[in-house]
Amino acid sequence: MSNKDYRHIKETIYHEKLDSGLTVFLLPRPAMSKTYAIFSTNYGAIDRSFVPIGETELITVPDGIAHFLEHKLFEKEDRDVFTDFGKQGASANAYTSFTKTAYLFSATTNIDQNVKTLLDFVQDPYFSEASVEKEKGIIGQEIKMYDDQPDWQSFMGTLRSLFKNLPVNIDIAGTVDSIAEITKDDLYTCYNTFYHPGNMTLFIAGNFDPEQMISLVKENQQAKEFAKLEDIQRDYPKEPEEVAHKEYKLTMPVSVPKCTVGIKESIQELEGEDFIRKDILQDIMMTYFFSKSGQFYDELYQEKLIDSSFYFETNLEKNFGYSIIGGNTDNPDQFTAKIKELLLSTKTMEIPTEDFERMKRKKIGQLLRSMNSLENIAGKYIHYHTVGVDFFELIPTIQNLSVEDANQYLQDWIDEERLGVCKIVAE
Structure with a gap:
């Protein structure tokens, strides 16, 4: 593990790229009581056309699938991961943007266990046809809620006026019709392509020992098997310089x-x-x-x-x-x-x-x-x-x-x- 000192802001970052491909950044702040961790993948709502890992043909998946996948990773066959974090005194959340999906927690106790939980639940997907169908109703209600919010519609309307082809003009959550097309197999395809550790970053900041923490993360990753890392082939449509709509x-x-x-x-x-x-x-x-x-x-x-x-x-x-x-x-x-x-x-x-x-x-x-x-x-x-x-x-x-x-x-x-x-x- 290497470290870099930033004298102008009096900070030290520890960094290591693990054998699995995962990039880890650690920012110890011993004076703080809280620790915050974020596990992020370089995959967002605009990544709708790509070549799946292990295949050669370009595919296009339904709009909203990155956000749908974020929701589904918290649900396991026998439990909801939010409950695990709650029992360990942590506040957990996640978000999907146009370019990233991130999973996170903050806590003042049980830091090691919460880091393990964060890594384990993201790296252990479970999707069933029944749970996918159930989630469509939940996300459908969320989409309808945002459809009724003038501020959000103003934001998305502006992006639709600006961008003609880039999927940034499509709501991150997709539409009720687009999420209705999502299948369990679609979720696994996207997960296997974009959730490889080589496409992900872990950043932990707060009250912990960096040497102990990197050992914990390494041990966690070494206990798992990952497919061979391949370059992800994404396809974005060509976008004109001028706006789509005046x-x-x-x-x-x-x-x-x-x-x-x-x-x-x-x-x-x-x-x-x-x-x-x-x-x-x-x-x-x-x-x-x-x-x-x-x-x-x-x-x-x-x-x-x-x-x-x-x-x-x-x-x-x-x-x-x-x-x-x-x-x-x-x-x-x-x-x-x-x-x-x-x-x-x-x-x-x-x-x-x-x-x-x-x-x-x-x-x-x-x-x-x-x-x-x-x-x-x-x-x-x-x-x-x-x-x-x-x-x-x-x-x-x-x-x-x-x-x-x-x-x-x-x-x-x-x-x-x-x-x-x-x-x-x-x-």
């Missing part, structure tokens, strides 16, 4: 219309330095213009186009990225026109050096505060590791960015063909 409109029972403007940030495969520079600058630009201290926010507020529901978010993954600006507004048409006008005006702007240095300090401050959270560190570390970036090296990278980098990025940032809109209006 405007995507929905009618729902809302008292105030909702409107979002989306930016199609990226459809290129990015890794390493290219990824992190774009990721940081994308976030800084959105914060600079649309945070409460930003010029654009003030203009929108003065023109009474926004209220306390106004928000922005930005996300960059390995092969796609987007930013979203929106909220409730009494004038969705006027809001849309104003946001587009403001965004397009950035092409002729230059950020003053002092403003950019201030934004760098703000970004670094946000990162340092986020490092107080074990959950945030673990999730972010795995996210960046997937694209070849060391999360704990973000601060030096930010410090090395120049205002010239920022202004060059700003000139290339916005193109009207990459702006999409979602409006939710009253029925």
Whole structure:
């Protein structure tokens, strides 16, 4: 096991890639009472077309299957794994995103046993035809619940306006019709392809001894047999630069219309330095213009186009990225026109050096505060590791960015063909 010291943040990460292929990161924090562990696979909702391990032909599985699989792994033939964690004093959960599926727990006692439980239940799938049919009803109700939530429909509607072919425009949970097609064999096919330890990462942070912990994980993995690791062949459809729909409109029972403007940030495969520079600058630009201290926010507020529901978010993954600006507004048409006008005006702007240095300090401050959270560190570390970036090296990278980098990025940032809109209006 190797270790790396990060003097600028006074942290030490221990790392080892096991014989099984599993990548393990350990972050000991002896002063903390809590320990948090996350076991993540590089497999999410967009991985719907792939060549199954051991086969040669490309297949496409039903939408929502990654999320369905996440649900089913907790259910064993004789018990529910949540009960096991509860008896051991742990709080367990899981989530599926567009690109990852993760299983996690936090606890202050029985850490060794909870780590074993986490590894064992994820690596011991049990699916029966009866349990799969039962789960369809449960997830179907969850899908219908989200269908009735304007905020979620606004988010997904924005992604549908932006992306034409990439499955990021499909709800992570799928649809009632798509999950009805899922079979036990489908689940095993996806599991055997994407849940190999070589496609997974374990990150544990908190109060434990790293040498003892890596011994425990090694012993657990050595007691199991895994198939030979093969490269996973995924197939993503080609995505055009321009948006799929200039405007995507929905009618729902809302008292105030909702409107979002989306930016199609990226459809290129990015890794390493290219990824992190774009990721940081994308976030800084959105914060600079649309945070409460930003010029654009003030203009929108003065023109009474926004209220306390106004928000922005930005996300960059390995092969796609987007930013979203929106909220409730009494004038969705006027809001849309104003946001587009403001965004397009950035092409002729230059950020003053002092403003950019201030934004760098703000970004670094946000990162340092986020490092107080074990959950945030673990999730972010795995996210960046997937694209070849060391999360704990973000601060030096930010410090090395120049205002010239920022202004060059700003000139290339916005193109009207990459702006999409979602409006939710009253029925």
